[in-house]
Structures are given as structure tokens and as C-alpha cells.
Amino acid sequence: xxxxxxxxxxxxxxxxxxxxxxxxxxxxxxxxxxxxxxxxxxxxxxxxxxxxxxxxxxxxxxxxxxxxxxxxxxxxxxxxxxxxxxxxxxxxxxxxxxxxxxxxxxxxxxxxxxxxxxxxxxxxxxxxxxxxxxxxxxxxxxxxxxxxxxxxxxxxxxxxxxxxxxxxxxxxxxxxxxxxxxxxxxxxxxxxxxxxxxxxxxxxxxxxxxxxxxxxxxxxxxxxxxxxxxxxxxxxxxxxxxxxxxxxxxxxxxxxxxxxxxxxxxxx
Numbered sequence: 001x002x003x004x005x006x007x008x009x010x011x012x013x014x015x016x017x018x019x020x021x022x023x024x025x026x027x028x029x030x031x032x033x034x035x036x037x038x039x040x041x042x043x044x045x046x047x048x049x050x051x052x053x054x055x056x057x058x059x060x061x062x063x064x065x066x067x068x069x070x071x072x073x074x075x076x077x078x079x080x081x082x083x084x085x086x087x088x089x090x091x092x093x094x095x096x097x098x099x100x101x102x103x104x105x106x107x108x109x110x111x112x113x114x115x116x117x118x119x120x121x122x123x124x125x126x127x128x129x130x131x132x133x134x135x136x137x138x139x140x141x142x143x144x145x146x147x148x149x150x151x152x153x154x155x156x157x158x159x160x161x162x163x164x165x166x167x168x169x170x171x172x173x174x175x176x177x178x179x180x181x182x183x184x185x186x187x188x189x190x191x192x193x194x195x196x197x198x199x200x201x202x203x204x205x206x207x208x209x210x211x212x213x214x215x216x217x218x219x220x221x222x223x224x225x226x227x228x229x230x231x232x233x234x235x236x237x238x239x240x241x242x243x244x245x246x247x248x249x250x251x252x253x254x255x256x257x258x259x260x261x262x263x264x265x266x267x268x
Contacts, residue, residue, distance in 0.1 A: 023046065023047045023049065023050050024046065024047050024107065024108045024109055025044055025045070025046040025047070025050060025052060025108070026044065026045055026046075026108045026109075026111060026112055026134055027042065027043070027044050028043055028044070028045060028111070028132055028133055028134045029041070029042055029043070029132075029133040029136075030043055030069075030130070030131070030132055030133075031129070031130075031131045031133065032059065032069070032128060032129070032130050032131075033128075033129045033131070034061075034123070034126055034127050034128045034129060035126045035127075036061040036062045036063060036126055037059075037061040037062065037067075037128055038062070039059050041057070043055055045071075045073060045108055045111070046073075046108065047084075047107055047108050048073060048074060048075045048083075048084050049075075053072065053073040053074065054071065054072050054073070055069070055070070055071040056068070056069070056070050056071075057069055065092075065093060066092070066093035067090065067091065067092055067093065067098075067123075068090075068091045068093075068095075069088075069089075069090060069130075070087075070088070070089045070091070071086065071087065071088050071089075072086075072087040073085075073086050073087075074087065076104070080104075081104065081239070082104035082105060082106060082239060083106060083107075084104070084105055084106070084107065085102055085103060085104045085105065086101070086102070086103040086105065087100075087101075087102060088100065088101040088102075088103070088119060088130070089101075090119075090121055090123075090128065090130065092123075096245070097243070097245050098121050098123055098128075098245060099119055099121030099128075099130075099223060099242070099243065099244060099245070100242060100243040100245075101119045101225060101240060101241075101242045101243075102240060102241040102242070103117070103239075103240045104239040104240065105237075106237070110234075110237065111132070111134045112134045112135055112138075113138075113230065113234050114134065114138070114227050114228050114229065114230075114234060114238075115133075115134055115135040115136065115137075115138030115202065115204075115228045115230065116131065116132065116133050116134065116135070116136065116138070116227070116228045117131075117132050117226060117227035117228065118130055118131040118132055118224075118225075118226055118227075119223070119224070119225055119226075119242065120221065120223065120224040120225075120226070121222075121223050121244065122220070122221065122222045122223065122244075127221065137201075137202065138202055138204070138228065138230055139202055139203055139204075139230065140199075140202055140203045140204025140205075140228075140229065140230030140231055140234075141203055141204075141230070141231065142203070142204045142205050142229060142230065142231055142232060142235070143177075143198060143205070144173070144177050144178060144179050144196050144197065144198045144205055145173070145177070147171070147179060147196060147205070147235075148170065148171075148173065148179075149170065150170070150171075150232075150235070151168050151169065151170055152168070152169050152170075152171065152194055152207075152256075153166070153167070153168045153169070153256070153257055153258070154166070154167045154169065154192060154194060154209065154254075154255070154256060155253075155254075155255035155256075155257075156185065156192045156211075156252070156253070156254060156255075157252065157253040157255070158185060158188065158190070158249070158252055159250060159251060159253070160249055160250035160251075161188060161249070163185060163186065163188065165183065165185065165186075165192070167183060167192075169181050169194055171194055171195075171196055177197065177198035177200075178195065178196070178197050178198070179195070179196040180193065180194065180195040180196070181193065181194050182194075182212075189213060189214045189215065190211065190212065190213055190214065190222075190252070191211075191212045191214065191219070192209070192210065192211055192212075192254070193208075193209075193210040193211075193212060194207075194208070194209060194210075195207075195208040195210065196208075199228060202228065202230070203230075204228055204229050204230040204231070204234075205228070205229050205235070206226055206227070206228050206229075207226060207227055207228075207229060207235065207238060208224055208225070208226045209224065209225045209226070209242070209254050209256050210223070210224045211223045211224075211244055211252055211254055222244050222246070222252075223242060223244035223252070223254065225240060225242045225254060225256070236258045237258070238256060238258070239256065239257045239258065240255070240256050241253060241254070241255045241256075242254045242255075
């Protein structure tokens with residue numbers, strides 16, 4: 001009986017140790033930059049169930065205007081495609097939302113696999129770039145030139161006007177190392193754009209989902225969600241929903257997910 005108790009205790013301890021070993025905590029740098037803002041913080045994020053899954057702080061731009069940053073890494077219901085997600089929100093001093101990003105991931109390890117991702121939001125006519133750097137020198141082996149047959153699916157929603165546009169796209173090569181495709185949001189003065197760019201420094205690519213506004217004959221960036229991919233597998237694991245909050249036209253929602261049948265690299 002004592003032997004059984006000892007064995008059972010040892011088994012429980014072994015399982016606990018195994019579960020602990022699987023959990024990860026990753027250091028990263030958060031940079032919030034723009035013409036009127038320059039914030040840099042060294043932070044850590046742990047897997048769900050650990051103690052470093054929430055980050056909250058306030059900051060000011062160079063003119064003294066206050067803002068707040070919030071990150072919550074949490075588990076999703078079991079019927080969802082991914083087990084966890086990052087909730088990232090930028091607010092002004094009055095508590096009004098300026099930008100939001102829901103990034104669905106498997107675990108913290110995927111953030112290190114991407115190396116960098118971020119959210120650029122228009123704030124009073126100037127861009128705030130929220131960049132998350134988990135590995136600034138992440139090396140990859142993926143070229144834009146080889147992605148001509150890669151289907152990428154966008155879902156752009158403009159709820160105030162009852163507008164939704166879902167587009168599966170094969171991005172044409174617009175210049176060396178760049179693939180890009182743009183669609184107008186019907187007669188509304190907005191457009192969505194997908195862009196893939198070679199990252200010569202790391203050997204991978206950067207994917208961008210851009211929401212632009214047409215004003216005075218020019219194109220103005222309202223929001224960009226971007227992430228780096230070191231491989232085709234990483235590119236196909238990207239799945240997110242971002243929101244841009246316009247003071248006049250309300251919220252826009254930008255959804256990106258892998259195309260059906262493209263959630264794993266082709267077998268060699």
C-alpha cells in the first residue's frame with residue numbers, strides 16, 4: 001500500500017513537472033512609436049495558466065496627452081479553432097478605444113516563431129506603431145516571389161453602413177520582393193489592402209493588412225496589422241481580427257484567416 005502511494009505521488013509529481021516544462025515565458029520588447037510618441041518597455045509574457053498574461057500601463061505622447069495600453073492573453077472556448085488569443089487595446093485618456101487586435105495563437109512559442117508583429121493605428125492624423133519584438137533577428141527561408149499561388153482570405157466589415165466584403169486573393173507581384181492587392185469598399189471613401197514584403201534582413205516576409213481612407217486625392221493609412229513569417233507554415237498560422245474606431249463612421253473590423261486547405265505546408 002505504501003509502495004502504491006509512493007508510486008502515485010511520484011506519478012503526480014512527474015505529470016506536474018511535465019506540464020510545467022511545457023509552459024513558456026518569453027521576454028519581449030514593446031515599442032510604441034510615431035511622430036509624437038516614443039515608448040519602449042522590456043516585458044514578459046507567459047503561457048495561459050501562468051502568472052504573466054496581463055499587461056496594463058499608461059503613457060503620454062510628447063505633447064502630454066495621455067493614453068493607455070492593455071494586453072490580456074487568455075484561453076478560448078474549446079470549440080474555437082485556436083486555444084488562446086491575445087487581446088490588445090489602445091485607448092485615449094478618456095477611455096475611448098483607438099485600436100484593437102485579437103490575435104489567435106496556439107501558445108507563446110508561436111510569438112517567438114513570428115519574431116515580430118504589430119498594430120499601427122491613426123491617432124489624430126498621425127500613426128502610432130505598437131510593435132511587439134520577440135526575436136528581432138529571427139531567420140527564415142521564405143520569398144515573396146514564391147507566393148504567387150498562395151491564397152489569402154480577407155473579411156472587411158463596416159457595420160455602420162451594413163457593409164461586408166470577403167475576398168480570397170492571390171496577390172500579384174507589384175515590384176521585386178512585393179506582392180499587393182487593393183479593393184475599394186464599394187462607394188465608401190475607404191479601401192482595404194493586402195501586402196507581402198520580403199524582409200531581406202531575416203530572410204522571411206512581412207504580411208500587412210491595411211485599411212486606408214481616400215481624402216483629398218490621397219490615400220491615408222488608418223490601421224495596419226502586420227506580422228513576420230519565417231516560413232510558409234508560420235504565414236498560414238496567422239489568424240486575427242482587428243478593429244479601427246472612427247469618430248464619424250464607427251468601428252471597422254479587419255479579419256484575416258488561413259484559406260481552407262492551406263493550414264499546413266504541402267507534403268514534399
